[in-house]
Amino acid sequence: VQLQACGGGLVQAGGSLRLSCVVSGRPITSYLMAWFRQAPGEERKFLAGITWTGNQRYYTDSVNGRFAISRDDGKNTVYLQMNSLKPEDTAVYYCALPNERYASVSRDERAYDYWGQGTEVTVSS
Numbered sequence: 001v002q003l004q005a006c007g008g009g010l011v012q013a014g015g016s017l018r019l020s021c022v023v024s025g026r027p028i029t030s031y032l033m034a035w036f037r038q039a040p041g042e043e044r045k046f047l048a049g050i051t052w053t054g055n056q057r058y059y060t061d062s063v064n065g066r067f068a069i070s071r072d073d074g075k076n077t078v079y080l081q082m083n084s085l086k087p088e089d090t091a092v093y094y095c096a097l098p099n100e101r102y103a104s105v106s107r108d109e110r111a112y113d114y115w116g117q118g119t120e121v122t123v124s125s
Contacts, residue, residue: 001025008119021095037091049105
């Protein structure tokens, strides 16, 4: 199973980016997916998650209302639309997939077995 994240880059504050994470080696149907991020000098932290049905989405408080996670099972891809970006959103962003068919999203990175390589987002002020 491999996860390939892309879409990062340099953007001015207030701008938008859309990250994509394409999964190969396993259909993502029936699996929840999540995004984490790691800011410079900090630990990797939960950012957003979506259940396997796509009906429930969860976000960390700092991005709620600005970011939106979605999935396209036909393309085996999960997305993260990021709007109203702030300099504090600067980080490396990782997509994650668990090996188990969990019913609810975990904010603990230990629940996830497969990780993308990370895509870097830099927001300038």
